[in-house]
Amino acid sequence: MNPNNQNIGKIIYALTFLVLFPAGLWFWAKFTGQIILLPAIESKIAGGILMVVGGSLMLWAMFALQYYGKGLPMNAYPPPVFVTQGPYRLFRHPIYWGFGLLMIGYFVYSGSASGLWLVSPLTVMGMVALVLGHESIDLKRRFPDQFIRTVLDYPEDKTDSADFRDRLTSLFWVGSYLVLSNFMIEKLNGTVLPFFGEPLRIIPALENPYLPFLSLIFFIATPFFLKRKDVLREWELSGFIALSYSAFIAFLYPEIGAQYFPSQGPVLFAVPVFLLFISLKALFRQSVKMAIVFAVIASILVVIQLINSRSAILHLASSILIFLLSGYYLKIWIFLKNLAEKIANSWKEWVFGKVRVINHGFYVGSGAFLGVLLAGILAGREYALALLVFTLIVNICAALWAQIIEGSAKLKRPFGYYGGIVGIVFGSFAVWIMGLNIWVVIGVASVVMPWVQAIGRLRCLVNGCCHGRKSDNPLIGIRYFHPRSRVCNISGLKGELVHPTQLYAILWLSGVGILLLTLWNNGCSSPFIFGLYLILTSLGRFVEEAFRGEVQTPILGGLHLYQWTAIIALIIGIILTTIQVEPIPINSGFSWESVLVAFVSGLFVFFAMGVDFPYSNARFSRLV
Numbered sequence: 001m002n003p004n005n006q007n008i009g010k011i012i013y014a015l016t017f018l019v020l021f022p023a024g025l026w027f028w029a030k031f032t033g034q035i036i037l038l039p040a041i042e043s044k045i046a047g048g049i050l051m052v053v054g055g056s057l058m059l060w061a062m063f064a065l066q067y068y069g070k071g072l073p074m075n076a077y078p079p080p081v082f083v084t085q086g087p088y089r090l091f092r093h094p095i096y097w098g099f100g101l102l103m104i105g106y107f108v109y110s111g112s113a114s115g116l117w118l119v120s121p122l123t124v125m126g127m128v129a130l131v132l133g134h135e136s137i138d139l140k141r142r143f144p145d146q147f148i149r150t151v152l153d154y155p156e157d158k159t160d161s162a163d164f165r166d167r168l169t170s171l172f173w174v175g176s177y178l179v180l181s182n183f184m185i186e187k188l189n190g191t192v193l194p195f196f197g198e199p200l201r202i203i204p205a206l207e208n209p210y211l212p213f214l215s216l217i218f219f220i221a222t223p224f225f226l227k228r229k230d231v232l233r234e235w236e237l238s239g240f241i242a243l244s245y246s247a248f249i250a251f252l253y254p255e256i257g258a259q260y261f262p263s264q265g266p267v268l269f270a271v272p273v274f275l276l277f278i279s280l281k282a283l284f285r286q287s288v289k290m291a292i293v294f295a296v297i298a299s300i301l302v303v304i305q306l307i308n309s310r311s312a313i314l315h316l317a318s319s320i321l322i323f324l325l326s327g328y329y330l331k332i333w334i335f336l337k338n339l340a341e342k343i344a345n346s347w348k349e350w351v352f353g354k355v356r357v358i359n360h361g362f363y364v365g366s367g368a369f370l371g372v373l374l375a376g377i378l379a380g381r382e383y384a385l386a387l388l389v390f391t392l393i394v395n396i397c398a399a400l401w402a403q404i405i406e407g408s409a410k411l412k413r414p415f416g417y418y419g420g421i422v423g424i425v426f427g428s429f430a431v432w433i434m435g436l437n438i439w440v441v442i443g444v445a446s447v448v449m450p451w452v453q454a455i456g457r458l459r460c461l462v463n464g465c466c467h468g469r470k471s472d473n474p475l476i477g478i479r480y481f482h483p484r485s486r487v488c489n490i491s492g493l494k495g496e497l498v499h500p501t502q503l504y505a506i507l508w509l510s511g512v513g514i515l516l517l518t519l520w521n522n523g524c525s526s527p528f529i530f531g532l533y534l535i536l537t538s539l540g541r542f543v544e545e546a547f548r549g550e551v552q553t554p555i556l557g558g559l560h561l562y563q564w565t566a567i568i569a570l571i572i573g574i575i576l577t578t579i580q581v582e583p584i585p586i587n588s589g590f591s592w593e594s595v596l597v598a599f600v601s602g603l604f605v606f607f608a609m610g611v612d613f614p615y616s617n618a619r620f621s622r623l624v
Contacts, residue, residue, distance in 0.1 A: 013074050022103075024574075025123060029107065029115035031578035035528060039187060040113035047109025054101025061087045061094035075135065076557075082139075082146040091152040093135075096127040117188075118577070125539055126570075133543040133563065154236050155229040162232045167223040170232050174239040175220070178275070179268050181247045186267045189254035194311030197259075206307045209262040215271040215301045218294075222279040225294075226286055235282040242274050242326035248511070249318065252518045257318055259311040273305050273319035274326070281327050334475070340503045341478035344461040347485065354615055358623060360462035361610010367455030369602030371448040376594025378444045378520065380586055384593040386436050390427040390445065391601045395608055397423025403619065414465070415609060417453070417541075418565045421534075437584055443526025446533040450513035453537075457502040457509075459609060463624070467491065468499025469549030476500070484624055491551050499547040508540040527579035534573030538566040 062073045064086030071079025073095055087094035103123060107115030139146075149156075154173070155166045199207070226232045249257030260272040276298050283291040306312035325332065348359040372391055376384050401419020424445070428438040460466040464485030470493065471477035477497025480487035488494040515536070516529055545553075545560045554561045612623040 010072065010074065010077055013076055014072075017074075025103065025115075025119055028574055028578065029112050029119045032114040032118055033112065035525070035577070035580060036114040036118050038113050038117045040111045041108055041116060041187060042111030043108055047105045047107075050101050050105025050108060052105075054098045054103070054105055057087060057098030058095055058102065059098075061098060064088060065095075075130075075138075078138070078142070082143040084148045088148070089150060091150050093127075093131055096131070100124050100127065122535060129539040129542050133546040134559065137546055138558070155233040157233055158229050160229050161227055162229045166229060166232055167226070170236040171220060171223045174236055174243075177240060177243050178219075178271070181243050181250075182261075182268050182270055185247060185250045185254070185258050186261065188251060189258045192254040192258055194259045194314050195253075195255040197311035197313040199309060200303070200306040200312035203303070203307065206304050209308055211304050212262050212271070212301075212308045213269060215276060215305060216269050218297065218301055219271045219275055219279060222282065225290065226282055228286070231282055231285050234285075235278065238278045238281075238326045238329065239275060241329055242278060242322050245322045245325060246272060246274070246318075249322075252515065256314055259314040260305070260309050260319070262308045271305075272322075273302050273315060274322040276301060276305075277319065277323040278327050281323075330475075336503060336507075337476070337478060337500055340461055340500045343458060344464070344478060344480055344485070344487075344500075345482050347462055347482045349484070351614065354613055356612050356614045358462075358610050358612070360459040361606045363458040363462070364456045364609045365602045365606025367452045367602075368605035369598045370455070371452035371598075372601040373594055373598035374451070375441075375444040375448045376597055377590055378447065378586075378588055379440050380588050381591035381593045382587060383436060383440060383444075384591065384597045386431045386434055386441055387444075387594075388597040388601055389430050389434070390441050392604060393427040393430055394420045394423035394445075395605060397426060399608065399620065418562065418569070421569060439526040439581055440584055440586060442530050443520065446526070446530040447513075447516045447520045449533065450509040450516065450537070454506045454509040454513065457506045460502045461500075464488065464490075465550070466502055466505070467493075467549060468501040468547050471497045471499045473497070478503075486550075486624075489624075491549060493549065498549060501544050501547050504544050504547070505540065508544075509537070512536045512540070523583075525579075525581055526584070527576045527581055531573040531576030531579075534569045534576065538570035538573065542566040542570075 064083055065071060065073045065079050068085045069079030069081045069083040071077065071081070073079075091097065100120070100123070104116065104120050107120060112119075151165070152169050152172070155162055155170060201207075223232060223235065226235060246257060251257075261267045261270050280291060280295055280298050283294050302316075306315060309315040346359065350357045368391065372387055375387050379387065395415075398415045398417065398420035401422060402414035402416030424442065428442060431438045431441045457466070462485075464480060464482075464487040467480070467487045468477075474497060476499060478500045479495055479497060481494060483489060483494075487498065512533070516533055519529055519532070542563050545562045545566065548560065556564060609623070613621045616622065
């Protein structure tokens with residue numbers, strides 16, 4: 001590359017991320033200030049401290065890259081030397097940690113609710129997506145033999161004895177996350193009354209808001225009784241997963257998930273019952289005899305927690321569910337992975353003369369039926385026909401897009417997700433011509449699309465489209481053997497371990513779907529929901545695409561084509577979240593018109609993606 005062009009590129013890169021990007025976040029927070037009605041947190045002292053710490057950490061990390069790495073902190077022009085000194089010895093990605101603290105500090109300093117609860121979390125998620133979807137992969141490619149265990153790393157997955165630093169580090173991360181999640185839940189929900197239930201009333205003497213903090217001692221002591229690194233690692237990871245589930249539930253449904261706090265007294269250090277269960281599970285792996293003693297103590301602590309929580313039944317029920325999902329995360333993952341592999345090799349087809357019916361069409365057909373039915377219930381019978389027209393146009397555009405990008409002699413009738421996104425524009429225009437409000441259709445479509453996509457990914461598993469690249473980890477990879485699968489007949493990866501990217505998408509889209517449906521039920525505007533849909537699905541797609549292995553996908557500037565389209569969709573989503581519209585009256589409810597439209601939509605999608613003409617060479621004729 002010409003040195004002058006490279007210097008110009010570096011200047012543009014620096015201006016983009018040092019000026020335009022922070023300015024964009026400021027404008028985003030400003031123009032969504034009237035939309036986000038969550039409580040602001042304003043503190044000049046706390047905000048100032050966070051800004052100083054975050055800014056100093058950023059500068060220190062940038063200096064380390066320049067001094068030790070002999071380069072600049074730029075993804076497009078990465079340092080040629082692997083850096084393990086300075087803040088990179090303490091933990092990974094200190095520039096992003098510093099920027100996150102600086103950003104949150106500014107929004108606390110200025111008292112911006114939108115900046116704190118909308119811009120900051122999504123920006124942090126964007127940085128995580130950039131690391132998972134590009135930086136970590138690029139580092140392994142450029143420095144395949146370089147690796148470092150940082151001071152604050154989680155314990156290794158080995159049976160070696162854990163040292164004091166391992167225990168202290170695990171306690172630091174899980175404890176910090178506990179305090180942070182408690183702070184967020186308390187600030188967002190305050191004293192939300194439980195959906196039902198009340199504190200356990202059996203021993204009045206234990207009705208003391210400070211007694212639950214005995215559980216904190218139990219929680220703090222646990223890692224120091226865990227001898228092996230792998231057990232300590234599992235305790236830490238399970239704690240992270242459990243607290244994430246807890247925060248997610250409490251944010252969306254505080255009347256159910258925010259009921260483990262004591263009715264009075266400090267809440268920052270309240271330890272939910274599921275953390276006690278997780279600690280007991282780890283202790284039982286360590287020593288059964290020792291765990292029995294701890295189980296007796298934990299039983300008493302659980303009773304104390306239930307006596308002082310706002311709703312004993314909700315606290316216990318949610319804790320059991322969260323414990324099962326987080327404490328057995330590996331077994332759940334292996335089950336899902338094995339199920340995905342079974343579905344991936346389940347291709348069946350039936351030929352009737354010149355027509356072929358493929359079993360994977362039933363997945364997308366049922367997904368379209370359920371999605372359009374839910375959309376029809378949310379929008380009401382008045383929008384039933386509009387939803388049918390909208391669905392047809394979106395799917396036609398998806399086919400046209402993929403035909404341009406991926407169409408070939410082997411791929412006569414592919415479908416492309418981003419073509420469907422473009423189809424939303426044309427579909428909205430058709431709805432407008434019909435004299436109906438386009439925001440209603442866009443809003444309900446945004447709510448149901450994650451679910452439709454998640455079910456549709458089952459078709460991708462069978463068809464072999466959207467498949468992953470090679471993986472050397474048997475705990476992650478799945479194998480394809482059916483000769484009809486794209487993995488075998490196009491990518492040439494038959495029998496190879498590949499990333500189950502379709503499963504990654506299903507899990508992510510399920511979480512997005514729950515979030516958007518809850519926001520719709522709480523009266524959030526359609527532009528805001530559509531914007532969040534684009535932002536969240538783009539973040540997931542950026543990461544997912546990095547692990548894909550389809551040979552026909554173009555690579556531009558070191559990124560897959562669909563990573564670039566994900567970035568564009570994300571920017572559009574940010575703009576959409578700033579649009580304010582007047583509340584739209586909707587007559588939601590079940591109707592037979594919605595059922596009929598859903599059936600026709602499902603039949604159309606089933607035919608488009610599950611029925612073809614195997615003996616024809618015309619465009620759009622064959623699916624395989």
